[in-house]
Each structure stands twice: as structure tokens, then as C-alpha cells.
Amino acid sequence: MRNPGLSKTYIAAAVIAAYRLVKFTAVDGEVTPAVAATDKIIGVSDRVNAPVIGDRLDIWRSGIVEVEYGGTVAQGDPLTSDAVGRAVVAAPAGGANVRIIGHAEVAGVLGDIGSFMLAPGSMQG
Numbered sequence: 001m002r003n004p005g006l007s008k009t010y011i012a013a014a015v016i017a018a019y020r021l022v023k024f025t026a027v028d029g030e031v032t033p034a035v036a037a038t039d040k041i042i043g044v045s046d047r048v049n050a051p052v053i054g055d056r057l058d059i060w061r062s063g064i065v066e067v068e069y070g071g072t073v074a075q076g077d078p079l080t081s082d083a084v085g086r087a088v089v090a091a092p093a094g095g096a097n098v099r100i101i102g103h104a105e106v107a108g109v110l111g112d113i114g115s116f117m118l119a120p121g122s123m124q125g
Contacts (some may be wrong), residue, residue: 005118006026006064008043012050012057018111019068020045020085021101022059031059034081037090039097041081041120044101058105066115067101077104078123079116087116099123 003113012067013030014023016022020042021034034041043059044067050057074078080090092098100123101116 001066003034005065007046007059008060009056010059012053012055014053016045016050016057017068017085018045018049018064019049019066021067021087022085031057035083035085037080037092039081039099041099041101043118043120047095050064060118062118063102064105064115064117067115069110069112069114072109073107073112075104075106075107075113078102079104080123087114090123092123095123097122098123 010031013025022031023034023039043061046058067087070082070088071107078090079087080098083090090098090100102119105115
């Protein structure tokens with residue numbers, strides 16, 4: 001289920017797989033894969049890989065879009081990034097803060113492509 005909203009083209013500062021969470025780099029207009037729950041996640045890559053550094057790629061910034069799951073996800077779970085930019089359930093320890101990218105629209109498991117409502121924010125355990 002896809003109901004995309006706004007996408008924007010950025011430059012890949014690293015190799016970026018399809019359906020992966022991304023964050024900005026220190027250079028305007030560049031993105032790289034999100035690799036931690038504390039990263040400032042800004043969106044998700046489209047269906048096309050960026051196999052070469054410097055490639056242009058579309059990043060979804062709003063809407064109901066698709067992402068690759070990095071573990072078991074239930075409908076409605078808040079999502080954050082694993083170490084390779086896949087979406088996993090955000091579960092911060094008590095008093096810890098994590099960044100979230102939105103909430104799952106569908107359940108899934110490791111490797112599934114699932115849809116979620118893209119709404120960046122933060123969450124405290």
C-alpha cells in the first residue's frame with residue numbers, strides 16, 4: 001500500500017539501497033544511510049538503488065511510503081533505523097531518546113517491504 005506524498009532528489013554520499021532510511025550529511029543536498037536510532041532520520045529512499053557515491057536519488061519526505069523492515073514489526077509500531085537503514089521498532093531504554101520516522105501501516109518481518117506513515121519525530125523511553 002503506497003500513497004506517496006513529497007519526494008525530493010538528493011545526492012548520495014554513500015551507496016544507498018532501495019527502501020532504506022536516510023539522514024543528511026554535513027554537506028547541503030547530500031544524504032547517507034541512517035545507521036542508528038539516534039540519527040536525525042529525514043526520509044526513505046525510493047525503489048531505485050544509488051549504487052555509486054554521487055548518484056542522484058529520490059527520497060520520500062512525506063506520505064504513506066515503503067521501507068525495508070529490519071525485524072518483526074506490528075501494525076502501528078513506531079519505527080527507527082537499524083545499523084543499515086532498515087526500519088525496526090523504536091524501543092528506547094528508560095530516559096533514553098531515539099528518533100522515529102513514523103508508524104507502521106502493516107506488519108512484517110526481516111526483509112519485508114512494508115508501508116508506514118512518514119512522520120519524523122523523537123521518542124523517549
